[in-house]
Amino acid sequence: MSISLEQAEQLSKVAKEKANAIGVPMNIAIVDEGANLVAFHRMDNAWLGSIDIAIKKARTARFFDMNSGEIGKLSQPGGPLYNIEHSNGGLISFPGGVVLKDGDGKIVGAIGVSGGSVEQDHEVASAGAEAL
Template identity: 50%
Template sequence: METTQKQAAQALNQATEKARQIGVNANIAILDTAGYLKGFLRMDNAFLGSIDIALGKARTAMLFRMNSEAVGEFLRPEARAYGMVSTSGGLVGFKGGMSVKAAGEIVAYIGVSGGSPDQDFDIATAGSVL
């Protein structure tokens, strides 16, 4: 399904509202189902270093169709997939990347960075259901 501009904006708005509620200045990326950037917001005072992390979390979720932290389980040294983190232009295996669904179908992927992994997860979750 093609990601619409309206869906991307709605996901960004919902995630931004959650970030404001919990006091986190976040970078929020929305990728379409093919992995191309559909929407992005850098909240005021969000860390510059978190821009690439937000994009990486969304891309990691898109590439494997699972939350970024679930991919992280494969990246642990004891999982014996050492080096996988460097594939596909780099993977980000901690909380904050997931699918965005509308009517039960994946329409996009969201990645959030700027707070703790748990805060990023909460912000992404807020933008993940349309």
């Protein structure tokens, strides 16, 4: 079963609360198990350039069922996934995309966050993911 709109909105709410707590406006994207956008929220004053990045971080995590930062580690020069970011219409291979799992550990979607440092993006995305 895929993530529902109601669940996605709850995750986004938790992610926004975390972003507010660290004082960084973020773009937050949530995709379902088919990597289709279910919910998107742009906080006031979040960077416009981060809209696309947040969506692509979520899609990247779902396409490969691993956090986008892990893809980044594997896609370094000489790595097994080198240049993968050029596939699928462009992927994002740095932290901020986190896989969403249900209570049984089944992947039901992903959340992507952009607007701060990659560490902040990952922190906010993880907070949202943990709300599931």
